[in-house]
Amino acid sequence: MTAAPQAVVASQFRDAGQQSHAARLGMWVFLASEALVFAVLLTAYASLRWWYPADFAEAGRHLYKWLGVANTALLLLSSAAMAAATERASVSPRTTARLMFTAAALGVAFLAVKGVEYTLDIREHLLPGPLFEPPPFTTPGHAEMFFLFYWIVTALHAVHVAIGVAAVITIAATVRRGRGDPLGLENAVHNAGLYWHFVDVVWLFILPLLYLNP
């Protein structure tokens, strides 16, 4: 019979508590800097929307609002699954792994919906470039700028979701195998959760800024 893997505290830490604290604080600092990456884009967007409110609102009406709403619901549900996974991390690794796989599956569903939306946008010539056709009732240059922001912000967000899916699946698979350092794994589950919720928070702001136009 093999013994259960023991928690190994890295040599630079006093105890397991200090190591966990350092891991999570590091993640919070990273997320604060990530927030500023999106903040720069959204601030530029806010300035342009301030200058051209009618054109930006009109261009936004040509996005698939209900796909955006469906994606918000998917991300909120995946965040809930991830929160449940971290809640159970120290109690039941099997449940944690299952919940993490659920969160990742919802993330994949988000990306699939986004892919469908991008395909429809390209077919309607809403990708800025030589084939771009401004939607009716918009000033061409302004509409193109709106769609430039739409593509950059949502694509950057989708890259974050894709990285999150890969990280969550990798960690969940390790948790399910039950091998490796339990302390390191528990920290990884918590940090993956924090990252996942952050990506959700970014989308919560993308929804009203780009999609929700009456």
Next chain:
Amino acid sequence: MTHTSRHAGRTLLAVTAALMLLLALTVSLSLIDLGPAGLAVAVVIAAAKAGVVLVWFMSLRISPRTYKFAAASGLSLLALLLCGTLADSSVRPPPCVGGAQAEAASHPSPQRGSSPAHPRVPPSSGGGSVDLRRENTPASR
């Protein structure tokens, strides 16, 4: 299942339900034309949802002060960036965007940028290109 985990499960369900209700609220409000206030209301609801995610899902309510400080520093810098930039751009004429000139001249729209107080620089030769140069008028200083 222990009493504690049942309690945690119930809390998680309640938080998720609250988030879904806020989503339903913001989507319903977006079907009504509230004018310029509509965007502000939608952003406030988004901030409320983000707050719920930060406090409950990301466990900020039971986190040490150092995590709260890291989160607050990110949000403060974000607020500083947003307020500083908007304070500046709200008193400036909009940048000229190629291709917009003819349209704006032929049918004036309710854009802030199309007011005669902020005449535009003629667009550069490349149609659709963005020209961020500013005109040298007293209004732009």
